[in-house]
Amino acid sequence: MAENESLENVVTETRVSMWQQMYKTEDWWAIWLAGLLFIIALFFIFTWKPPVEKLPEHRAVMNQEMEEAGFRTIAYIEAEAKLKSVQARKEGLTATIYNLTDRPKGWNTNPIRSVYMSEEDAAAKRAAAAPRYEETQMRLAEVRARAEAAENAARAANFENRELNDEARAAIADWRQARSADSKAKSAANAKAYNLIPSLIVLGIIMMVFFAIGARFIGINLREFFTGFPIIFVMAALAYLISNQATLKAIGLSYVLWALALGLIISNTVGVPKFLKSAGQTEFFIKTGLVLLGARILFGQIALIGIPGIFVTWVVTPIVLISTFWFGQNVIKVPSKELNITVSSDMCVSGVSAAIASAAASRAKKEELTLAIGMSMIFVAIMIFVLPLIANVTGMHPVLAGAWLGGTVDNTGSVVAAGELIGMEAMYVAATIKMIQNIMIGVIAFGVAAYWCLKVEPERACAVDGTTPMKFTAAGALYEIWYRFPKFILGFIGASIIFSIMQGAVSPDWGNAMVSDGVLAWANRFRGWFFALAFVSIGLSINYRELKEPLRGGKPLILYVCGQSFNLLLTLFVAWLMFMVIFRNITDQLMAGA
Amino acid sequence: MRLAIAVFLVAGFIYLAPNLEYLPGGVGHTITVIRESGIDTGAWYYDNVEECFEGMDFVREKRGLE
Numbered sequence: 001m002a003e004n005e006s007l008e009n010v011v012t013e014t015r016v017s018m019w020q021q022m023y024k025t026e027d028w029w030a031i032w033l034a035g036l037l038f039i040i041a042l043f044f045i046f047t048w049k050p051p052v053e054k055l056p057e058h059r060a061v062m063n064q065e066m067e068e069a070g071f072r073t074i075a076y077i078e079a080e081a082k083l084k085s086v087q088a089r090k091e092g093l094t095a096t097i098y099n100l101t102d103r104p105k106g107w108n109t110n111p112i113r114s115v116y117m118s119e120e121d122a123a124a125k126r127a128a129a130a131p132r133y134e135e136t137q138m139r140l141a142e143v144r145a146r147a148e149a150a151e152n153a154a155r156a157a158n159f160e161n162r163e164l165n166d167e168a169r170a171a172i173a174d175w176r177q178a179r180s181a182d183s184k185a186k187s188a189a190n191a192k193a194y195n196l197i198p199s200l201i202v203l204g205i206i207m208m209v210f211f212a213i214g215a216r217f218i219g220i221n222l223r224e225f226f227t228g229f230p231i232i233f234v235m236a237a238l239a240y241l242i243s244n245q246a247t248l249k250a251i252g253l254s255y256v257l258w259a260l261a262l263g264l265i266i267s268n269t270v271g272v273p274k275f276l277k278s279a280g281q282t283e284f285f286i287k288t289g290l291v292l293l294g295a296r297i298l299f300g301q302i303a304l305i306g307i308p309g310i311f312v313t314w315v316v317t318p319i320v321l322i323s324t325f326w327f328g329q330n331v332i333k334v335p336s337k338e339l340n341i342t343v344s345s346d347m348c349v350s351g352v353s354a355a356i357a358s359a360a361a362s363r364a365k366k367e368e369l370t371l372a373i374g375m376s377m378i379f380v381a382i383m384i385f386v387l388p389l390i391a392n393v394t395g396m397h398p399v400l401a402g403a404w405l406g407g408t409v410d411n412t413g414s415v416v417a418a419g420e421l422i423g424m425e426a427m428y429v430a431a432t433i434k435m436i437q438n439i440m441i442g443v444i445a446f447g448v449a450a451y452w453c454l455k456v457e458p459e460r461a462c463a464v465d466g467t468t469p470m471k472f473t474a475a476g477a478l479y480e481i482w483y484r485f486p487k488f489i490l491g492f493i494g495a496s497i498i499f500s501i502m503q504g505a506v507s508p509d510w511g512n513a514m515v516s517d518g519v520l521a522w523a524n525r526f527r528g529w530f531f532a533l534a535f536v537s538i539g540l541s542i543n544y545r546e547l548k549e550p551l552r553g554g555k556p557l558i559l560y561v562c563g564q565s566f567n568l569l570l571t572l573f574v575a576w577l578m579f580m581v582i583f584r585n586i587t588d589q590l591m592a593g594a
Numbered sequence: 595m596r597l598a599i600a601v602f603l604v605a606g607f608i609y610l611a612p613n614l615e616y617l618p619g620g621v622g623h624t625i626t627v628i629r630e631s632g633i634d635t636g637a638w639y640y641d642n643v644e645e646c647f648e649g650m651d652f653v654r655e656k657r658g659l660e
Contacts, residue, residue, distance in 0.1 A: 108612070111608075242604075242608060245611055246612075246629050247612045247625060248608070248611050249629070249635060249636065250625050250626075250628040250629035250633070251625055251628075252636040253636060254635075254637070256636075257636075265597065265600040266597075269597035270597050301650065304653050304654065304657075305653055305657075350638075351638075377636075384628075384635065385621060385624055411636060412637060412638055412641070412643050412646060413633060413634045416633050416637075416649075417628045420627070420628065420631050420633060421624060421628070425652075427645060427649065428645070428648065429649070431645050431646040431648075431649030432650050432652075432653045524641065586657070589656050589658075590656045590657070592656060
């Protein structure tokens with residue numbers, strides 16, 4: 001009985017035959033449903049195609065300007081803006097569905113603004129923003145004239161006069177800044193009334209029907225699912241709404257935390273009725289979201305900063321992960337290996353996303369995942385302030401500081417925020433390093449799943465009826481890996497490989513317009529909602545007393561602090577060695593013109 | 595009753611959140627800087643963090659990869 005209860009609380013798969021698994025388990029249904037979403041998205045983007053035939057035209061202008069001038073001219077920047085505006089997600093029904101997945105908007109003091117703005121309020125906002133917009137327009141015209149004059153002067157000298165080129169560059173940089181300010185002012189000056197409530201209702205219904213398809217085969221009581229799902233969806237929307245309060249957003253308290261908190265509040269106060277438990281299909285939501293996540297992991301980005309970037313991310317990160325896991329097992333003796341690997345991955349790869357992938361791959365308990373995420377968010381909030389302070393006080397080189405932040409701060413948004421506090425170069429390097437490190441999530445999830453199959457729980461490797469433990473043989477091992485391997489990880493890796501190949505096979509511009517700003521834009525929005533649903537479900541299934549158990553002795557905390565300290569030191573050392581000593585030329589390239 | 599207390603605490607925290615920007619020791623100022631920059635600090639990488647794309651463009655441009 002106790003064993004059954006503990007199994008209920010584990011991210012797990014049911015032991016059934018392979019064919020049955022294919023239509024009866026969440027793992028496979030996560031793949032089928034994510035695949036269905038990709039197919040629908042592909043159908044939509046090819047039916048309502050953006051003007052991709054104009055892409056070569058814009059690119060030709062950019063190439064020609066770059067060839068002539070050697071820097072970004074006004075014509076280059078305008079062509080680039082046109083090129084980037086070609087996005088499949090803005091066309092026809094693709095745009096309708098994309099807009100339907102809109103999350104509640106940002107707000108300062110009035111939460112209603114997050115989902116509703118009346119025509120009167122919009123008019124008041126437009127009126128308030130109008131003077132500023134006029135001002136930015138005037139400034140833009142003035143700066144543009146200066147930039148044109150400077151560029152014309154440089155062009156008249158065939159871009160061979162270095163001084164004139166530098167003047168033109170500086171004037172164009174001013175114009176770009178003015179453009180950006182004008183664009184923000186324009187958006188406020190054109191504020192429109194909105195009401196997200198109807199679209200949220202339609203989105204909730206679409207997602208409910210979407211998951212009900214799989215739920216029917218998995219054996220979930222559909223009546224209870226349909227009764228409970230709307231409540232979970234409303235809580236997920238509420239989590240988004242709270243997280244979009246401007247100050248909370250700035251300190252990184254994301255919807256994940258609020259979704260967990262809202263679920264925990266309900267489960268620990270009024271309790272969770274049976275229909276809500278039936279609707280809170282954590283594993284189903286998480287695994288479907290993870291397969292969609294795979295598509296965003298594009299291997300083509302690995303080489304962006306060359307060897308130093310690869311060292312800081314793909315060498316340091318696995319070393320820290322394995323060392324932290326070893327330390328947890330052998331030195332502080334964390335009682336649960338699943339908790340250990342979830343905290344270790346969360347801490348050294350990319351926070352919440354890696355924690356989810358590792359927890360699902362190792363079948364960690366929900367409270368273990370919750371604990372790992374909670375600790376990560378607290379430490380990230382501290383690191384956002386402390387690391388830039390250290391970098392600024394010590395006068396750290398911006399590229400080194402960026403590489404350090406990108407390799408150590410958990411969440412991508414937090415990396416950007418911390419980088420912003422140092423400077424533009426640091427922020428861009430940090431963001432790029434983080435993007436390269438994020439690609440590791442798939443590899444880590446695969447490795448954890450394989451390790452768990454073969455080493456941690458060898459008793460899983462038994463006969464299909466689950467009765468006779470069998471010894472590993474070379475012949476049996478592969479079958480067992482295949483049999484026991486969490487299949488959604490295959491979907492996750494498969495999506496990553498397919499979309500990496502797709503991006504690589506077409507021109508980068510076409511890939512951006514149709515894949516990144518088409519299929520993946522759709523997938524990203526849905527994935528966010530699926531994870532929000534999953535975290536509400538996790539909160540609903542946890543009693544706060546259960547959180548005390550993994551926290552006993554403060555071991556997860558010690559693990560996190562020790563692992564993160566090691567991560568900070570090793571990343572700093574390797575980043576220094578790579579960017580400041582061995583590959584100084586790359587650092588100089590990145591700082592050129594700064 | 596417990597639900598009411600929990601809701602009150604969460605609502606109170608959210609209501610008072612803007613006051614975090616008045617925290618001393620530079621913390622409040624830092625929060626203001628991040629808020630005004632419009633960065634979504636809690637975003638994951640798949641949330642299409644605009645600065646990440648700008649960062650990759652920046653690196654490509656500087657390294658002559660485009």
